[in-house]
Amino acid sequence: MSKELSERKKKILHALVDVYIATGQPVSSADIQKGYMPEVSSATIRAELSALEALGYVDQPHTSAGRIPLKPAYQLYVGDIEHNGAGALTDEETAFIRKKFADKLSEVRDISKRAAEIISDVTNYTSFAVSSRGGNVMLDEIKLVPLKDGKVLVLIVTDEGIIADKTIDVEGGVKHGYIETATRMLNNVFAGRRVGELEGMDLDSELTAETDAFRDIFDAVLAIIQTYVAEHTDDVVVEGALKMLDYPEYNNVEDAKNFLAVISDHDSVSELLAGDEDSIEFSVRIGKEDSGVDKCAIITAAYKVGDEVVGRAGVIGPERMDYKKVIGVLDYMKKALGTVLDNDKEDE
Amino acid sequence: MSKELSERKKKILHALVDVYIATGQPVSSADIQKGYMPEVSSATIRAELSALEALGYVDQPHTSAGRIPLKPAYQLYVGDIEHNGAGALTDEETAFIRKKFADKLSEVRDISKRAAEIISDVTNYTSFAVSSRGGNVMLDEIKLVPLKDGKVLVLIVTDEGIIADKTIDVEGGVKHGYIETATRMLNNVFAGRRVGELEGMDLDSELTAETDAFRDIFDAVLAIIQTYVAEHTDDVVVEGALKMLDYPEYNNVEDAKNFLAVISDHDSVSELLAGDEDSIEFSVRIGKEDSGVDKCAIITAAYKVGDEVVGRAGVIGPERMDYKKVIGVLDYMKKALGTVLDNDKEDE
DNA sequence: TGCTAGCACTCATTAACTCCGACTGCTAAC
DNA sequence: GTTAGCAGTCGGAGTTAATGAGTGCTAGCA
Numbered sequence: 074m075s076k077e078l079s080e081r082k083k084k085i086l087h088a089l090v091d092v093y094i095a096t097g098q099p100v101s102s103a104d105i106q107k108g109y110m111p112e113v114s115s116a117t118i119r120a121e122l123s124a125l126e127a128l129g130y131v132d133q134p135h136t137s138a139g140r141i142p143l144k145p146a147y148q149l150y151v152g153d154i155e156h157n158g159a160g161a162l163t164d165e166e167t168a169f170i171r172k173k174f175a176d177k178l179s180e181v182r183d184i185s186k187r188a189a190e191i192i193s194d195v196t197n198y199t200s201f202a203v204s205s206r207g208g209n210v211m212l213d214e215i216k217l218v219p220l221k222d223g224k225v226l227v228l229i230v231t232d233e234g235i236i237a238d239k240t241i242d243v244e245g246g247v248k249h250g251y252i253e254t255a256t257r258m259l260n261n262v263f264a265g266r267r268v269g270e271l272e273g274m275d276l277d278s279e280l281t282a283e284t285d286a287f288r289d290i291f292d293a294v295l296a297i298i299q300t301y302v303a304e305h306t307d308d309v310v311v312e313g314a315l316k317m318l319d320y321p322e323y324n325n326v327e328d329a330k331n332f333l334a335v336i337s338d339h340d341s342v343s344e345l346l347a348g349d350e351d352s353i354e355f356s357v358r359i360g361k362e363d364s365g366v367d368k369c370a371i372i373t374a375a376y377k378v379g380d381e382v383v384g385r386a387g388v389i390g391p392e393r394m395d396y397k398k399v400i401g402v403l404d405y406m407k408k409a410l411g412t413v414l415d416n417d418k419e420d421e
Numbered sequence: 422m423s424k425e426l427s428e429r430k431k432k433i434l435h436a437l438v439d440v441y442i443a444t445g446q447p448v449s450s451a452d453i454q455k456g457y458m459p460e461v462s463s464a465t466i467r468a469e470l471s472a473l474e475a476l477g478y479v480d481q482p483h484t485s486a487g488r489i490p491l492k493p494a495y496q497l498y499v500g501d502i503e504h505n506g507a508g509a510l511t512d513e514e515t516a517f518i519r520k521k522f523a524d525k526l527s528e529v530r531d532i533s534k535r536a537a538e539i540i541s542d543v544t545n546y547t548s549f550a551v552s553s554r555g556g557n558v559m560l561d562e563i564k565l566v567p568l569k570d571g572k573v574l575v576l577i578v579t580d581e582g583i584i585a586d587k588t589i590d591v592e593g594g595v596k597h598g599y600i601e602t603a604t605r606m607l608n609n610v611f612a613g614r615r616v617g618e619l620e621g622m623d624l625d626s627e628l629t630a631e632t633d634a635f636r637d638i639f640d641a642v643l644a645i646i647q648t649y650v651a652e653h654t655d656d657v658v659v660e661g662a663l664k665m666l667d668y669p670e671y672n673n674v675e676d677a678k679n680f681l682a683v684i685s686d687h688d689s690v691s692e693l694l695a696g697d698e699d700s701i702e703f704s705v706r707i708g709k710e711d712s713g714v715d716k717c718a719i720i721t722a723a724y725k726v727g728d729e730v731v732g733r734a735g736v737i738g739p740e741r742m743d744y745k746k747v748i749g750v751l752d753y754m755k756k757a758l759g760t761v762l763d764n765d766k767e768d769e
Numbered sequence: 770t771g772c773t774a775g776c777a778c779t780c781a782t783t784a785a786c787t788c789c790g791a792c793t794g795c796t797a798a799c
Numbered sequence: 800g801t802t803a804g805c806a807g808t809c810g811g812a813g814t815t816a817a818t819g820a821g822t823g824c825t826a827g828c829a
C-alpha cells in the first residue's frame with residue numbers, strides 16, 4: 074500500500090465489503106451505486122473498481138462477474154470499524170447477555186463456557202474462550218486428610234478453589250503425628266506460591282535433612298500441581314462449532330470436516346491464538362494460511378481482571394463475517410465479563 | 422415374515438448385503454453370480470431377487486438398477502452373524518487393543534473413554550460408551566475438613582474414589598467438636614448406601630431430634646450427592662464423530678450437521694440407547710426413525726463386572742456397515758474390558 | 770479532465786437433448 | 800426349474816443453445 078486511497082475509493086471499498094458480507098455474492102458496480110452512491114453512475118464505479126483491482130484490493134472471479142473483496146479490503150474495513158467504533162448492540166441483545174450472566178458462576182471454567190455460549194448465540198458464529206490464567210493461580214494451602222488403609226487424601230486449595238484431589242499411599246502407614254508434620258512442611262514450601270513457579274522446580278534445593286523423610290509426599294504433591302498446570306494452562310472452550318456449517322463457504326463436507334477437526338482439537342485452537350500478545354485488546358486475523366482454517370477470520374478480545382489478562386475469547390467465522398456486530402459483541406462482553414469476574418473476586 | 426426363506430434365497434440375500442456393504446452401490450444379479458454362486462445363471466438370481474423384492478427384503482432404486490438391501494435383509498444378515506460367530510480380529514488388531522489398554526487407568530470415565538477410542542480406531546466408525554453405573558456407586562465414607570473462615574470442605578468417598586468435594590459455610594462458625602460429631606452423624610445416615618437410593622430421599626424420616634442441629638450440613642451433603650447422580654448417570658463419551666463424514670451416506674452438509682448435532686448432545690445419545698435392556702448382550706438397531714440419525718445403524722454391547730452391567734459401548738455407522746467386523750470388535754472388547762475392570766476392582 | 774450513456778463482448782448458469790450402458794423382465798427353448 | 804437371448808427402461812455424462820448478469824471501452828458532454 075504505497076499510497077493512501079482516495080476518499081471515494083475507500084467509500085466504494087467499504088460499500089463493497091458491506092454488501093459482500095450481507096450477500097456472499099460478487100458485488101456489481103450497480104449494486105454499489107444503488108445502495109451507497111446514487112450520485113455517480115455505475116460506469117464511474119466500474120472505473121474505480123478496475124483501479125482497486127489493479128491495487129490488489131478486490132478480485133473478479135471471472136470477466137463478467139462482480140468483484141469480491143480480498144484480504145487488504147477486509148483489513149481496511151476492520152480498521153475503519155475499530156477506528157469509528159463498532160456497531161452497538163440492540164436492547165434485546167444486551168438484555169439477553171445480562172440475563173445469561175445473571176446466575177452466579179463460581180468456577181472460571183464455567184464463566185469461560187458461559188461467555189463462549191453467549192458470544193456464539195448472539196453472533197451466530199463459532200466462538201471460543203481460552204483462559205490463560207493457568208500458572209498464576211495462587212496456592213493457598215495444602216490439606217492432608219487421612220483415609221483408611223494407609224491412604225492419604227491430598228487437597229490443594231488455591232484462590233480458585235480446590236484444584237486437585239488425589240489419594241496417595243503412604244509408605245509404612247500413617248503414623249501418629251505424620252499428618253500434622255507433613256502438612257506443616259508442605260505448606261512451608263508450597264503455600265503462597267503461584268503454581269506457574271513450580272513448573273521446573275528443583276525439589277532438592279528446597280528440602281532439608283529434616284524434610285527428607287517426607288520426600289515421597291513432596292514428590293506426589295509437586296506432580297499433582299504440575300499435572301494441573303499442564304492441563305489447565307490454555308483451557309479451551311469452543312461453542313457452536315456446527316454453526317460454521319450454515320455458511321455457504323463450508324457447504325462441502327471436505328472443508329467442513331477439516332474445520333471441525335481443527336476446532337475440536339484444543340491444542341490446535343490454542344495454536345491458532347498463539348502469537349497474540351496479551352497486550353493487544355482486539356486481534357483480527359483474516360485468512361490465516363496453513364492452519365487448516367484458511368478461508369476463516371478470527372477475532373479475539375483480551376479479558377482482564379484489574380490489569381491482569383485472564384483470558385481471550387473470540388469468534389471464528391467466514392472471512393466475510395459481520396465484523397461490526399462481532400466486534401460490538403466482544404466489546405460489550407469485555408465490560409460484562411469484567412464485572413462478573415470482579416464481583417467474583419470480591420466474594421472470596 | 423410369514424414363511425421361512427429358501428436356503429437359496431438366504432444365500433442370495435447374504436451375498437447381496439455383503440457386496441452392498443463393500444461397495445455401497447446397488448448390486449446386480451451378475452455381481453452376485455460372479456462372486457458367490459457361479460453354478461446358477463444370473464437370470465435365476467434375477468428371478469429370486471424379484472421374489473425377494475416382493476417379500477420386502479430388497480429394493481430397486483429404479484427399473485434399470487441393481488438391488489439394495491432393506492432393513493429386514495440387514496436384520497437377517499446380522500442374525501446370521503450372531504448365530505455363526507463374528508469375524509475374528511486380525512493379530513494386529515488384538516495387539517493394538519492390548520497395547521492401548523496396557524497403561525493402567527484408574528477412573529471408570531477414563532476407561533470408558535479409552536474403550537471408545539479403541540473401538541472407533543479399529544472399526545473406523547463413530548463410537549460411544551455409556552457408563553450406566555451411576556446410581557450403583559457405593560458411599561464409603563463422608564469426610565469433613567475444616568478450612569479457614571468457618572468453611573468446611575465436604576468430601577464424599579465412594580468405591581470409585583472421591584466423587585465430589587465442595588466447601589460449605591457453617592452457620593455460626595466451626596465450634597470445637599463440631600467436625601467429629603457431624604462426621605459421625607453423617608456417616609450413620611449415608612455410609613454404606615448406594616447413591617441411587619438417595620434420589621428422592623426424605624431426610625425428615627431419617628433425622629432425629631439429636632441430629633436436627635446439623636440439618637444444614639445434611640441438606641448440603643444430600644444436595645451434593647444428588648447433583649452427582651444427576652450428572653453422572655449415563656455418562657457419555659463419543660469418539661470419532663467426524664469419521665461418519667467419510668461415508669458417502671453423509672456426504673452432504675445438511676445430513677452431516679444433523680448427525681453431529683445429535684451425536685454431540687449427550688442427552689440425545691443417551692436417548693438413542695434408551696430401551697436397551699441391560700440383559701441384552703448385543704443390540705443391533707438399524708435405521709431408527711425420527712431420532713435424527715435415521716440412515717444409521719447402532720450396535721451396542723453390554724459390559725459387565727462380575728454380573729453387574731457397568732456400561733454399554735457401541736458403534737454408530739451407516740446402515741451398510743461392516744457388521745461382522747464391528748460385532749467382532751465389540752465382542753473382543755467385552756473380554757478385554759472385563760479383564761481391565763476386574764483387575765481394577767481387585768486393586769482397591 | 771472527469772463523468773456518463775450506450776453498446777459490444779464475455780462467461781457462468783441452466784435447460785433441453787442425445788447417447789451410452791448397466792440392468793432388468795420376459796419369453797421361448799431346453 | 801433353468802437358461803440364453805433380447806427388448807425395454809432409466810440414470811448419468813456430454814453437447815449445445817439460450818439467457819442474462821456484468822464488464823470494458825468509446826464517444827460525447829460539462
